[in-house]
Amino acid sequence: MKLAFRHAFVLVVCAFAIFPILFVVSAAINPLGTLASTELLPTGASFTNFGELLTSDVYPFGRWFFNSVFIALLSSFASLLLSMFAAYAFSRMRFAGRRVGLLALLLIQMFPQFLAIVTIFMIFTEVTELYPAFGFDTVWGLMLLYLGGALGVNTWLMKGFLDTVPKELDEAATVDGATHAQVFWRIIMPLVTPILAVTALLAFITTMSEFLMANVFLRDPESKTLAVGMYGMIAGDRRNENFGMFAAATLLTAIPTVSVFLWLQKYIVSGLTSGAVKG
């Protein structure tokens, strides 16, 4: 009975979450795919839009897909590592400037970055000259740029969770002769896999939708990411002509994210603290 209420509530929220997506689905499979002529429920199922998208000359969707997933996977993994290290230091260690550093991390994110593009150009023009492998038009340069955002809210999130892991565990291990690195990798990290998984997923999603920097960095049609490519599809007056394809692209873009989520689900929901606390 109580369970039924839970189910009902969750179903309502799911409906709320899904209905705009249903709209996109119906636009994607509507062969006339234009915005004014779509209804909520799909009418006329046809995969022409998908077909056009995947075989299009002007929009190398397959390449975009690969680029996006590649960049997102690598950069989210790297961001996770950097963030993890910093969170561990903030949580477990006491050093001068810890409080200030934490606050600073939060505050820096709040500054409106209008001039970010200008500074990116300033930095990367030099980099492109000296080290072309990490400059404009390279995936590695873009990933370096994304690493700039590694230390931010996610660090806070992880620090918060690390704080809930009792310090006695660390101390016990240290007494047994473990170095700080061993404590980090062997004891602490396994205990916080849920939050690592969540952070990885959040970083992945953020990177997949990022388009301001990618637009400026990746200029070959073949090297673009999904977000940039899709924006190009609707820029200017061509919005309507391509809406069916755009809707199809939107749906396909969600697939990597959902897959990563499925893969990480088991980490998110495995209540692991039971082992440590009981002991």
Place this chain on the structure above:
Amino acid sequence: MRKRALGVAALTTLALTACGGSDPAAAPSAAPSESASAAPASGKLVIWADPNRVKALAPFADQFGTENGVTVEVKEISKDNQQTFLTASQQGSGPDVMIGAHDWIGNLVQNGAIEPVSLTEEQKAAFSDVAIKAVTFDGQIYGAPYAVENIALIRNTDLAPDAPATIEEMVATGKKLKDDGKVQEILCLPVGQKGDAFHVYPLFAAGGGKLFGATPSGDPDPKQVLVGSEGSVKAFGKLRDLGEKGDGALKTSITNENYISSFAGQKCAYLISGPWAMGDVRKGGFGYDITPVPTFEGGDPATPFVGVQSFFVAAKGQNKTLAQEFVTNYVTNKDVAKALYEADPRPPALTEALEEVKAADADAGKFMEAGKEGMPMPAIPEMQAVWDPFGIAEAAIVKGGDAAKAAAAAQKTIDGSLKN
């Protein structure tokens, strides 16, 4: 296991060292300086375009490259092309050739980002007058035009067989069709919540409205903003009569996103749009005709804005000579113009190419006809300050607001921002 992990790490770093060492880090191009003598030629020409034109340009870029022994790269920027170009150029990593709209010219020139393009008299004569006028700023030609576009009245001949002579006639026919249930809307002209100055300008001009006064040489004079003048207030008044509280021909719910597809879906009989709409219109599968936008009864000519797409030579590029060569002597030939037309159907600026295209595609010719009395969009930087306030005034008026008040507010805002 830890030792193995560390060993692997050490080996990887050694491998990276080896790679790093053999990297061709030699001979980087010297830092570009701001002075007139730019960096030494690096044998590479970089062109920036938007996604629609990259594919069309590629073969010609390659051909130019082979003929002159240089590599030509065509790159694509999806969004914020003008700002990205300016920022990149300023920092020294911009392209050599840029493709954009002519109304960027004022802003590009004031930032020292583009150089004048020297066309011979013969070349100038090969382009249509309006195209050359559009790319001229301060007496100099700053771009090589390749496509001209303007809006016209596209009508569904199945529903409305005759071309309307005046706006009143068009509205009357549209109303009748709506009453008969054959269409949903009288006119598909995008307004949106923020208005759309570009599409409504012909009607505004027809009603006697003006944006700027004119300098002695005929260019728009940024010191005389006439959005709040008597003529403009009258014009706004006429728009109000066409709006939601009047005839219902102009509505804020018709936006850039849905106006073309509404027409293509036969929800309205008249569409005011440009060549970019033809793809969807043809998909609609009905008969259509393209005529100039009509004026009011006894009104002024309904001058549409003309937009000219052109090639620019970047002033801070690495290879200005090659860029000039490409833009002035290569792009101005007929085949390139036709190829660009095929990829992105906007009427070519080159008269010869236009003639050939007209023979195959009558629509292009009709658009040109409609744009014959057109006015190039003002390229002066001050125009930026006009779009938004004008649009908002238009939206307010379409919703039934007071024309004089809205015009005055727009005038005040524009004056305020230009003063600064």
Place this chain on the structure above:
Amino acid sequence: MTPDPREAAETRRAPRPRRTITTAFVVSRIAVLAVAAAILLYAAPPLIATRSWIGLGVLFGATAVIGYLYLTRRYVPAKYLIPGTVFLLAFQVFPVLYTVTTAFTNFGDGHRGDKAAAIAAIERGSVRQAPGSPEYQLTTAMRGSDLVFLLVDPDTKQVSLGDAAGLSPLTGAEVGVTGKVLRAPGVTVLTAPEAAARADEIAALAVPTDAGAIKASGLSRAFEGRAALAYEEGCDCLRGEGGPWRADESRGYFVNAAGDRLAQGWQVNVGFDNFARVLTNPTISGYFLGVFAWNSVFALASVAGTFALGMAVALALHHPRMRGTKVYRIALILPYAMPSFAMLLVWRDMFNRDFGLINQMLGLDVDWLGGVTTARLAVVLVNLWLGFPYMFLVTTGALQAIPRELTEAAAIDGATPWKAFRQVTLPLLLVALTPLLISSFAFNFNNFNAIQLTTEGGPFPAENPQVGGTDLLITYTFRLAFGTGGAQFGFAAAISVFIFAIVAIVSAVAFRRTRKQEEVYA
């Protein structure tokens, strides 16, 4: 007697474990050295080649410091913080500092470069073709080791040779049908690729004539012309048509006696002008409070709404006997998985009065985005849709960290589920999530996309086209700075500083309050 103090001293030292040199330690240190060497090997040569000694110094210095940090046993916190901080400094802190310094300049369109660049652009733009002069066809050639121009007059077909000394007629040249010189005595004609390789020399060569100079335009044409404006250092002005244009250092323009100015300007320092403008300009300061109020409401509503909904759903699914959680979870994160800018545009179209889905489904005729209250409701709803999956995710993760024993214990003690939630679960959740809430507030306070892509800040009253009903400070700034006669970065930077000050103070205050929380629970 004496052994006792010694023993006491030893026992006092005993708790600290002796650090032995293990293999792991050696290998890790070697790895550090290897990485440092690799970085130096890769990064140093280009710096040396371009003679950037400062850069080289910085590189060596940084590598030395970081290498030292990783080699010693000490400075443990630094070891964990350095990697992330390096990138943070380069890509987040540097832009902030740059923005703050820019606020004191007039950097923007028309003032992007320095004065020399402006002068060069003005002079280049003022070159006018000498009236009546022929439009030469150009062929480049080498005379010995010097580059020369072979100019063919298209009307008279006469060939002349142009070099640094001037123009002289040339006889005996063979001209092709296209107007290019095929052969000429005393010079070797360059092929197109050869000419392209010498593009800079070609651009630099100016053949002096009476009416000015002949310069190449591209590789195959040349014109005789003269710059109408020329810079004179003595008076710091440009002489030529329009009268002497004096440099106005306070505004960064060249101005003449009549008050006109040349288009190309340069970047100058304007001190506190931008800040003063923010505070004194009536169109800005008058509406600032109103926009700020709505901005705060929007951010608070977004955070509260998304948190409430996300947490509610997470709790609903957290029951051990709940079935189908996997499927529900996927459905619930879909809004977050879809590309946000695409969905914002979709939502905007759904709110269209005549053609939008919402009015069609509910049978209404509401002009959602046209009325102030309805537009505000709309954006909050859209933001709720976009944001609740994030809160759902982090709450789910946080719930895993709360041992079930605690809630079970509360239940055994007779607490109702609501009480258990309020006294046990919620406080623990808040410990972990408060920073996130604060950060979400800050993110939504500056949530440019959510407003710009749906309403663009509108609806706009006719009386004031500058400020819309759903404008945030950041969209308002964006319009002020970029909507008028080109980008005004300096002005935008000044407003950014103000916005930041507000948000930072609010967040810092909130942070201080939660400090007490952290000490109690962590």
